[in-house]
C-alpha cells in the first residue's frame with residue numbers, strides 16, 4: 001500500500017514535470033504542443049549517449065540533455081510554430097503532430113529501433129527505508145525534483161520581470177505588446193523552459209523505467225497532457241496536482257484493479273472530473289468586465 | 291512647439307475591408323488632440339495602427355521625427371508612445387501593482403518606484419487596492435488602472451481610446467480632469483472619444499473621422515460651436 005502510494009507519487013511527479021511544459025506552452029501560445037512528449041525522448045537519448053558512449057558523469061549528462069532540449073524547443077517553436085502565429089488552431093495542431101512524427105523518425109534514424117537500456121544514473125545512492133518499505137533513490141529524487149521545479153517556477157512567474165511578462169503575454173498579447181514586451185521572444189522563452197523541463201523528465205523517466213526507444217515519450221506525453229487538463233490547463237499548481245493524482249491513480253489501478261485497465265481508469269477519472277468541473281481541478285476563469 | 295506625431299496618407303485594411311482610406315493628421319508637442327467620429331468610423335483602427343498593433347497597407351507614421359516603419363510595436367513604447375486601448379485590456383489575473391509594473395516594462399527598475407508614486411497620486415484608488423486582482427476591479431477602477439499602466443512607461447505621447455466608455459457621468463468628469471492634469475504635467479495627448487462634447491471641451495484641436503476619412507478638422511472650441519458638428523455628434 002505505502003509502496004504503491006510512493007510509486008504513484010513518483011510516477012506522477014514525472015507526469016507533473018512534463019505537464020508543466022504542456023501547461024506553460026498552452027497558457028502562452030494557446031496551443032497543444034503534441035511534440036512535447038518526444039522532446040522527453042530526445043532528452044533521454046542525449047543523456048544515454050553522454051553516459052554510455054562518452055562516459056560522462058550523470059550530472060553532466062543531465063546538463064547536456066537540458067541544453068540540447070532547450071535549444072530543440074526554441075528551434076521547433078521558431079521553425080514550426082512561429083510562422084503559424086495567426087493560423088487556425090487546427091493547422092497548428094496538425095503541425096505539432098507532424099513535428100512529433102518528425103522527432104520520432106529522426107530518432108529512429110539516429111538511434112535505430114533497438115531498445116536501449118538506460119544506465120542506472122543513481123547507482124551509487126543508497127535506498128531509503130521507510131516503515132519496512134524500501135524506496136529507490138530515483139523515486140526520492142524524482143519527487144524532490146518535482147517539488148523544487150514547482151517552487152522555482154512559481155517564484156519565477158510571480159516574482160521576476162520575465163515571469164510576469166509571460167503571464168501578461170498569456171493573458172493578452174496585444175496589451176502585452178503595448179507594454180513594450182517582445183511577445184515572440186517571450187513565447188520562445190516559454191518553449192525553452194518547457195523543453196528544458198522535458199529533458200529532466202526524460203532522464204527521470206528513463207531512470208525509473210530504463211528502456212529507451214523512439215516512441216518512449218509518446219505515452220507519457222499523452223498522460224502528462226491528460227494531467228495538465230485534469231489539473232486545469234494553464235495552471236502551474238494544477239499541472240503538479242493533476243500529474244501526481246494521475247500517477248497515483250494509475251499505480252493503484254494497476255495494483256488493485258487490473259494492469260490492462262489502468263489506463264482506462266485514468267482516462268475515466270479525467271472524463272468525470274471534466275464533466276463536473278470543465279476547467280479542471282484548479283483551472284480558473286474569473287468574470288471579465290468590459 | 292515641434293510636431294510629435296505625424297500621420298500621412300494612412301491606409302489600413304482588415305482582409306479586403308478598407309477601413310482607413312488615406313488619413314493624415316498631426317499632433318504637436320504639448321497639445322490635446324481629439325479624434326471624433328461615429329461608431330465604426332475607424333478611430334480605434336487609426337490608434338491601433340499608430341500604436342503598432344495593426345499594420346498599415348501604406349502611408350507614413352513618424353514619431354519625434356522618426357519613421358516608425360518596420361519598428362516593432364514593443365520598441366515604440368521605449369521611445370515614448372503609450373496607447374491605452376479600447377476596452378481597457380488590463381491583465382485580469384494580475385494584481386493592480388503587477389499591472390502597473392508591466393506598464394514600466396521598458397524602464398530601468400530604479401525608476402519604477404518614482405513613477406508608481408506619481409500614478410498613485412493621480413489615482414489614489416489604485417494605491418488602496420494595489421494587491422487586488424485587476425479582474426475584480428469595477429469598470430471605472432479598471433479604466434484608472436489602464437491609464438495608470440500606460441503612464442508607467444513615462445510616455446511623451448499618450449493615446450487614449452474611449453476612456454469614458456461605460457462610466458457614470460461623475461467618473462467621466464474625473465477621468466477628463468485627470469487627462470487635463472496629465473497634459474499639464476507635460477504629456478501630449480491624442481484622445482479618441484464617443485463623448486464628443488467632453489472631448490472637444492478639453493482638446494486644443496480636433497479631427498472628425500467619417501468612414502475611414504477625415505472630413506473636418508480645426509480648433510476644438512470652434513468645432514464645438516459649428517452647427518454641422520453639433521447636429522452630427524453633439525445631439526443637436
Ligand SMILES: Nc1ncnc2c1ncn2[C@@H]1O[C@H](COP(=O)(O)OP(=O)(O)OP(=O)(O)O)[C@@H](O)[C@H]1O
Pocket residue numbers: 304307309327328329330331332333334335336376484
Ligand atoms: N478585426 C476586424 N475585422 C474586420 N473589420 C474590422 C475589424 N475591426 C474593425 N473593423 C471594421 O473597421 C471599421 C472601423 O472600426 P473601428 O473599430 O476602427 O471603429 P471605431 O471608430 O473605433 O468605432 P467605435 O466608436 O464603435 O469604437 C468598422 O467598419 C469595423 O467594422
Ligand SMILES: [Mg+2]
Pocket residue numbers: 333334335376
Ligand atoms: Mg473604437
